[in-house]
Amino acid sequence: MCLMSFRYNKLVQLNMELDLNMKADLKLMIPGPTPVPEEILEVLARPPIGHRSPEFKEVLKDVYSNLQWAFQTQRPVYLYTASGTGAMEAALVNVLNPGDEVLVLSCGVFSQRWAEIAKELGLQVHLQEAPAGQPHDVGKLETLLKSEQGKTIKAVCMIHNETSTGVINPVEELAKVIRENSDALVIVDTVTSLGATHFKMDEWGVDIAVSGSQKGFMLPPGLSFLAVSERALQAHQQCSNPGYYFNFTKYEKGIAGATTPYTPAVSLIRGLQKALEMMKAEGIDGTTQRHLRNRDMVRAAARAMALPLFVEAEAYASPSVTSIVPPEGLSVDAIRAGIKEQFNITIANGQKDLTGKIFRIGHLGAIFPRDILMTIASLEVVCHQLGYSKAPLGAGIAAAQEVMIRHA
């Protein structure tokens, strides 16, 4: 550890000498915000237009229609000028009343957030936890729903892709078991799954799904989206205190008039119009394939470098982010700092309990094979500089290249 520390300090010092003043542009390889493509940046840079103008009405019509495509729903999708957490609050406050019982399927920091919000809103929370790095078990959920406790649950909250660990939940199966065994609303956080993999709101019987702009939608943060079923809308009619800014009724009316209830983030929404156009051109199958290829390249590289993957099974490994456990002697801080300082690439630390225990490489949104190759090559350099010798230089890259060639 002492040698590592010395090497790290030497590394930082040498880089200060050589590279401090001229750096490559920042490259985000985190699970959001994700890189914004040039085509979208150009749109974002335009001066805002009036949010009640006919021009903006046309933008909104286009965006509202394409958001339905993104969520695969026939129902309107609400567009909030707020980040994803705002939409999560909206999802609960609009359909539940204080004292209602909700079941939260937690498997990490972001799914846990459903419980925090629910408690704050005076809901009664039942927590079912999956171990970190594992998805939720459909059988266990079925057992719970069939128990006495299951009968009084008004809503089940879950996450599609758990960003803090890199796990994807079997939402289709979980939703099915809920619909078959209870009248609970199915509420899903799709913040880091939409634009990365298939999500079928209507077909899967999901009642509320929320997502955000800065992930698969390739935009800066500031917008969130909420899709709502007929059932959820009926629950909304029974809700005693749905609040004002996030109130479903207001947004339902807004969409009907091709407008928004309050001043929206005009520039971001024009960017969203462009993003949705690009997403449709690639198609959900294409996007899903690209993200799986990204994921498989990173995972193959990690294996070839003998770096342990936090999520072992391909079956539930996230298409958006891959968590890697640093080997003995290498700290997450040193790896992240080396990659940042020498390559100006940001990768993520673990969160909460997993801080310093894993690092996370995002491969979500406008991320392409060349970005993966660049990040892996940079990771190899830094690990080597830090004294890691379990794999030769180039081994991770070769594995990633092979995956790319196989996928092509």
Added chain:
Amino acid sequence: MCLMSFRYNKLVQLNMELDLNMKADLKLMIPGPTPVPEEILEVLARPPIGHRSPEFKEVLKDVYSNLQWAFQTQRPVYLYTASGTGAMEAALVNVLNPGDEVLVLSCGVFSQRWAEIAKELGLQVHLQEAPAGQPHDVGKLETLLKSEQGKTIKAVCMIHNETSTGVINPVEELAKVIRENSDALVIVDTVTSLGATHFKMDEWGVDIAVSGSQKGFMLPPGLSFLAVSERALQAHQQCSNPGYYFNFTKYEKGIAGATTPYTPAVSLIRGLQKALEMMKAEGIDGTTQRHLRNRDMVRAAARAMALPLFVEAEAYASPSVTSIVPPEGLSVDAIRAGIKEQFNITIANGQKDLTGKIFRIGHLGAIFPRDILMTIASLEVVCHQLGYSKAPLGAGIAAAQEVMIRHA
């Protein structure tokens, strides 16, 4: 060849299926235009200010001063709203008269351009050619200058970095031998050497040096710079027809008044102010080291991949661009198309006689190790897909990574 062709077609077809609609942003790995850093793009995106405004006067003062630093000269440097070829014409038309004899040291497409311009201007051209891929020999030049022919030569035109082949000429030594053996003006094209390596206008005794914005200066094309010695300025006084737009006298006055003789490219010049600030912060030593590291990474990778280097000796291998000969069975077109289509990275073909015989990887301007690693990793994938098997995947990357680690 038939198998290669089949593989290539299959490759293109598969990519059409998977990647046509969503691409990484274009990455230029050519010897100009070079990538423009975000910090400069932001400045370029600002609305233009008046070119006779006090604000722009301050910009010009700053730019004029820092251009002197860039050329390492005490004399003013003229700022032309024109590309490099304009400044090349200016270099000849301002100091020579029709019928004057000039010696052109040619070693490729760009140094050859001096001869083309000189002929167009009615000058008498003597051509000394170095073989493609070789620099000019100081001894040979000395012999020529000492001969009868040498006595009547009014100017010697040369190139510092020959972009078409990837050779750097020993300008310091060539200039020295000219100053010691003749009164000829020393005129140097530094278009792709400035901002990549050392160039010392005053110390080396260069009379006119020209450069352009879209190379080491990290800007879009549209500006060129011309540094001129006292001796060249005296020759200008004897010039019968120096023309209007490029006339030295007009620019000399312009600089004295912190203005420009005619409407300048205001946005590009504000970008230039930023670029020069960044270049000064890195320092010429830092810039030179970074470019040598870029070059050495590419060359080590090519060697490890068993791809022949067009310029064999490190001593005169360009810091800005590296020419690689495709191995038997791989065409330059297929390699370039594969890298463009799959990775949206542009590398250059050879020019004129060298078209299809070499491909050129630019590593000039805002290019950093991560860009080299990405490009090499992409090149490996494409060569492999085209059936190349002389080196395993990852071999080139490992060699480039080793160079990077050694340089750090």
